[in-house]
């Protein structure tokens with residue numbers, strides 16, 4: 007006899023109070039009392055978030071009769087024993103505008119399964135039905151639904167009943183409710199869509215055209231067909247915001263409306279490049295992490311931390327390909343791509359924490375470090391996104407160099423796809439390294455030990471030179487110089503380094519981070535201090551830089567600053583900014599240049 011399905015229903019109950027009402031009904035509950043649990047975290051975002059803290063009421067019924075329900079721990083409940091169908095109803099406060107949470111107001115709703123759908127323990131292999139109900143009143147007639155949950159009894163983009171194979175799948179299809187703009191395109195017969203909520207005037211035709219080109223490049227990398235039968239980009243456009251979360255057939259993106267292409271816009275602006283890079287990143291995850299998945303996540307244990315050293319591969323390799331596939335698809339130029347690479351190298355060189363934490367440790371400690379950043383983060387941590395992407399670059403160039411261009415990281419990804427992605431078997435902790443060695447046919451143990459498990463700097467200059475690229479290092483031309491560009495002329499004066507990260511404050515200049523070994527640390531400045539005067543004159547963020555850069559190395563500056571409500575005075579040593587700014591430039595055109603454009607930045611392999 008087929009097992010009876012789990013039935014969920016979710017309704018925007020009180021828009022102004024940001025409350026969803028969610029029910030879970032099970033036809034054959036555990037005879038000793040049925041336990042229900044809400045996940046503590048959401049896959050793709052490695053932090054214990056305790057979603058159950060947003061549950062504001064819980065009740066249970068057996069048929070029409072109310073049934074006692076008791077709480078066992080922070081996110082588990084148990085009903086009294088009952089015969090026949092049991093329904094648990096929760097009310098969930100939803101006011102998290104990020105891509106990881108649930109949100110509801112009078113203009114839109116959004117939810118991720120882990121925030122709203124209870125798991126009936128022991129029954130989570132059942133097929134699931136999810137009834138998505140409209141808000142009451144006029145709004146309910148104007149709103150639509152965007153999700154890749156499969157429709158059972160619902161019109162396209164409409165309210166009604168959706169279905170999923172099991173609870174794991176229910177969790178992996180975020181849902182947008184509201185009056186979003188919609189664009190659609192097909193790729194190799196697979197329908198793709200983009201739904202954009204928020205106020206914006208994006209050119210939907212242009213977006214569809216560019217995304218189609220980009221997605222095609224991803225599918226070609228892994229060899230068609232795509233591993234999904236539909237795909238959806240859910241976008242929330244806001245004034246300022248950035249974020250993305252990957253799912254098996256969709257992604258939720260948060261972006262600034264200025265990053266979306268306007269009608270009549272020509273070329274790809276820097277801000278649109280940011281949006282395309284984000285979309286590219288999450289789409290790549292449909293292969294790398296959603297299907298080629300660490301054994302540590304197979305299956306996910308959503309009650310507690312799931313440790314892996316492999317986030318350098320799942321986030322770093324994905325970060326490497328997100329921009330690389332923009333240039334391969336022809337959406338951005340080689341020059342644009344080299345600029346983003348130069349900026350990444352600059353950003354890593356400006357992170358003292360790269361000398362403290364290996365990228366493998368950064369991955370393992372994501373739960374308590376990367377996702378819980380504080381004022382000491384630049385000194386103590388390295389990002390597995392940033393360093394991971396440059397490890398991927400170094401690995402790719404090394405394989406290409408050692409095999410005379412016959413093999414590349416593309417082949418490693420295709421091998422991982424064939425071995426683990428298509429079967430769903432989890433990737434053991436050493437398997438990315440083993441697969442790379444097998445595919446390339448060369449020993450890479452020394453490379454991986456240094457790149458992943460040590461804090462020595464990556465060796466990038468030589469492999470880049472073999473690709474016909476000169477890695478130039480210089481001091482920054484200003485405090486806003488993020489690298490990536492070669493200076494047309496030397497700055498009139500050397501830039502002065504404070505050794506701290508700062509931000510504007512109504513009272514002056516606020517220090518957000520003090521870097522180890524820098525002038526600010528020597529002067530006794532701390533994160534949170536607000537500098538109010540430089541040499542006895544009031545400062546703001548703008549004139550602080552100008553006035554500091556007029557000083558000469560060896561001099562001192564007198565700073566007055568508030569620490570909490572106490573005024574202090576200190577002397578800051580004036581020192582030149584270090585050589586930590588990188589730009590990549592093609593050496594005079596030659597055969598390597600042609601090979602670089604044709605293979606690495608072109609189609610892939612030689």
Ligand code: ZN
Nearest residue numbers: 287291321324
């Ligand atoms: Zn990612």
